[in-house]
Amino acid sequence: xxxxxxxEVLSIEDYMAPYVPFFSRSEAVELAQSYVVGLSLEGERKxxxxxxxxxxxxxxxxxxxxxxxxxxxxxxxxxxxxxxxAETNDPLGVLAVDDTAFPKKGQHSVxxxxxxxxxxxKVDNCQVGVSLTxxxxxxxxxxxxxxxxxxxxxxxxxxxxxxxxxxxxxxYTAHHQAKWQIALQQIDLARKDGALHRAVVADTSYGTVxxxxxxxxxxxxxxxxxxxxxxxVFLESPVFVEPPPKHRKRGRPAxxxxxxxxxxxPVKVSELSAQVQEGQWEHVELRRTxxxxxxxxxAISLRVWPSQGYRKGIRHEEVWLIIERRxxxxxxxxxxxFSNMPQDMPTLEMVRLYHERYWIEQGYQQLKEELGxxxxxxxxxxxxxxxxLLVFLAFGYLSLLRIQEKKQAERALWKKA
Numbered sequence: 001x002x003x004x005x006x007x008e009v010l011s012i013e014d015y016m017a018p019y020v021p022f023f024s025r026s027e028a029v030e031l032a033q034s035y036v037v038g039l040s041l042e043g044e045r046k047x048x049x050x051x052x053x054x055x056x057x058x059x060x061x062x063x064x065x066x067x068x069x070x071x072x073x074x075x076x077x078x079x080x081x082x083x084x085x086a087e088t089n090d091p092l093g094v095l096a097v098d099d100t101a102f103p104k105k106g107q108h109s110v111x112x113x114x115x116x117x118x119x120x121x122k123v124d125n126c127q128v129g130v131s132l133t134x135x136x137x138x139x140x141x142x143x144x145x146x147x148x149x150x151x152x153x154x155x156x157x158x159x160x161x162x163x164x165x166x167x168x169x170x171x172y173t174a175h176h177q178a179k180w181q182i183a184l185q186q187i188d189l190a191r192k193d194g195a196l197h198r199a200v201v202a203d204t205s206y207g208t209v210x211x212x213x214x215x216x217x218x219x220x221x222x223x224x225x226x227x228x229x230x231x232x233v234f235l236e237s238p239v240f241v242e243p244p245p246k247h248r249k250r251g252r253p254a255x256x257x258x259x260x261x262x263x264x265x266p267v268k269v270s271e272l273s274a275q276v277q278e279g280q281w282e283h284v285e286l287r288r289t290x291x292x293x294x295x296x297x298x299a300i301s302l303r304v305w306p307s308q309g310y311r312k313g314i315r316h317e318e319v320w321l322i323i324e325r326r327x328x329x330x331x332x333x334x335x336x337x338f339s340n341m342p343q344d345m346p347t348l349e350m351v352r353l354y355h356e357r358y359w360i361e362q363g364y365q366q367l368k369e370e371l372g373x374x375x376x377x378x379x380x381x382x383x384x385x386x387x388x389l390l391v392f393l394a395f396g397y398l399s400l401l402r403i404q405e406k407k408q409a410e411r412a413l414w415k416k417a
Contacts, residue, residue: 009401009404010397010400010401010404012033012036012037012397013033015396015397015400016029016032016033016036016393018079018083019032019076019079019080019393021075022071022072022075022076022079023069023071023072024069024070024071025069027061027069028065028069028070028071030057031057031058031061031062031064031065031069032065032071032390032393034051034052034055034057034062035051035057035062035065035390036390036393036394036397037055038051038052038054038055038057038062039051039371039372039390039391039394040371040394040397040398041054041055045372045375046371046372046375047372047375047376047377048062048063048066048377051372063378065386066376066378066380066382066383066386066387067378067380067382067383067386073382073385073386073389076389076393077144077389077392080389080392080393080396081143081144081193081195082193083396083400084134084141084396084399085134085193085194085195087137087139087399087400087403088134088136088137088139088141089136089137089194089195089196090136090137090196090197091196091197091198092136092198093134093135093136093137093195093196093197093198094134094135094136094197094198094199094200094201094353094356095132095133095134095135095143095187095190095195095197095199095200095201096132096133096134096135096140096200096201096202096356096357096359096360097130097131097132097183097186097187097200097201097202097203097206098130098131098133098202098203098357098360098364099118099128099129099130099131099148099179099205100118100119100128100129100131100364100368101115101116101117101118101119101120101126101127101128101129102126102127102128102129102374102376103117103119103120103124103125103126103374104125104126104127105125106125107125108164108167108168108379109127109168109378109379109384110127110147110153110168110169110170110379110380110381110384111127111128111147111148111149111150111153111168111170111381112125112126112127113125113126113150113152113153115128115150127147127148127384128147128148128179129145129146129147129148129388130145130146130148130179130182130183130186131143131144131145131146131186131360132144132145132183132186132187132189132190133359133360133363134190134195134197135356135359136195136196136197139399139402139403140356140359140360140362140363141363141395141396141399142363142367142392142395143186143189143190143195144186144189144190145388145392146182146185146186147381147384147385148179148182149170149174149175149176149177150176151176153165153170153176154174154175154176167379168379168380168381169380169381169382170381171381174381178209179205179206180205180206180209180211180212183202183206183212184212184215187200187216187219187221188219191219198222198353199221199222199223199224199341199353200216200221200222200223200224200225201223201224201225201353201354201356201357202223202225202226203225203226203357204225204226204227204228206225206226207225207226207227207337207338208226208227208228208231210306210308210309210316212225213225213306213338213340216340217317217340222339222340222341222342223338223339223340223341224322224337224338224339224341224350224353224354225337225338225339225354226335226336226337226354227269227336227337227338228336229268229269229270229273229334229336230268230269230270231268231269231306231308231336232266232267232268232269232306232307232308233266233267233269233272233304233305233306233307233321234263234264234266234304234305234306234307234310235264235267235302235304235305236263236264236305237305237318238259238263238305238307238310238315239259239260239263240257240258240259240260240313240315241257241258241260242257243257243258257313258313259310259311266307266310269304269321269323269336270334270336272302272321272323273323273325273334273336276300276323276325280300281298281299281300281325282298282299282300282347282348283296283297283298284296284297284298284299284348284351284352286351286352286355286358287355287358296326297324297325297326297351298324298325298326299322299323299324299325299347299348299351300322300323300347301320301321301322301323301339301347301350302320302321303318303319303320303321303343304318304319304320304321305317305318305319306319306338317340319338319339319340320337320338320339320340320341320345320350321336321337321338322336322337322338322339322347322350322351322354323335323336324336324337324351337350337354339354341353363395366395367391367395371391371394371395372391373388373391376388
């Protein structure tokens with residue numbers, strides 16, 4: 001007769017134990033543990049005051065944990081990534097690039113500026129975090145998040161922001177970088193950590209950047225990235241000729257190779273979608289909606305050559321253009337992607353790869369709505385990054401509990417069989 005044996009549930013003390021060496025004092029460990037518990041509990045507000053009351057911890061102590069208490073931030077997040085990879089590392093994994101905004105009413109929080117805020121759908125005062133999510137073994141979890149430094153916060157000639165940098169304790173090493181450059185650094189970090197994956201996915205904010213795609217090619221990283229409908233491509237390999245030598249005494253000589261006259265001009269990808277015959281579309285079910293209905297899209301792929309910079313003689317490697325169509329009310333909605341995945345990869349597999357980004361949306365929803373990612377009320381650089389890390393730890397704890405529960409269920413089924 002099969003007798004089920006109970007397995008102890010991972011306690012918060014056991015979960016936090018590997019992080020203890022990175023804190024200078026036992027009091028700091030207790031405060032960090034209380035903070036993670038507070039984030040994990042139900043409740044609308046996850047700022048320090050209501051959390052400290054719920055977990056019966058010192059409000060002042062939890063505030064100091066974010067700004068003054070000494071602990072090894074880098075050591076903790078490195079340990080977090082190692083633990084999560086130990087459970088989810090997957091050669092079929094995906095690295096998902098994205099960014100998320102944190103609306104702010106005032107102007108005194110670190111790196112707040114008027115910039116596009118996705119959660120509000122408009123330009124407004126906000127902070128922006130560039131993030132990388134790892135998807136593997138059916139689990140998606142936040143790998144790293146870096147605070148975007150707007151140009152206005154890195155202008156040495158603006159005394160106002162020089163004062164603000166000092167007030168928010170921004171390190172001298174923090175400078176403005178394009179979001180795609182930050183994303184590349186995060187991808188390099190994952191590669192260094194040994195995070196197995198077969199592709200990187202990103203939306204149009206990154207996919208339309210030629211330099212981003214080139215850097216991915218240079219790293220031999222497979223990718224599926226969104227592009228805009230106005231993006232132009234060649235349907236045939238473009239042929240360029242070198243400029244003739246200068247014979248005239250006046251006028252500037254041609255500097256760049258020129259597209260030959262007989263070469264077909266580039267076309268917008270949005271124009272190509274109108275040329276697809278009905279019988280050419282392939283159907284794919286991505287997942288089930290919250291109402292249990294299948295989410296089905298149609299897609300087609302063809303080989304193209306991106307045309308960005310061709311007037312300057314710039315030639316790009318051949319890539320997949322993926323056109324996706326879905327029904328919205330009484331009309332169709334089209335989306336477009338570039339991919340450098342192998343030529344024999346089926347269209348539907350590339351579509352499914354890109355839509356692993358769905359887990360980013362779900363992850364942000366849990367991080368913000370349940371774990372208080374966007375409810376930090378401090379203003380400093382250190383406080384923002386420590387709050388984000390502690391939210392990651394809370395997410396990791398809940399994820400490991402789910403993994404443990406799944407393993408127990410599988411073990412029980414195996415024993416019954």
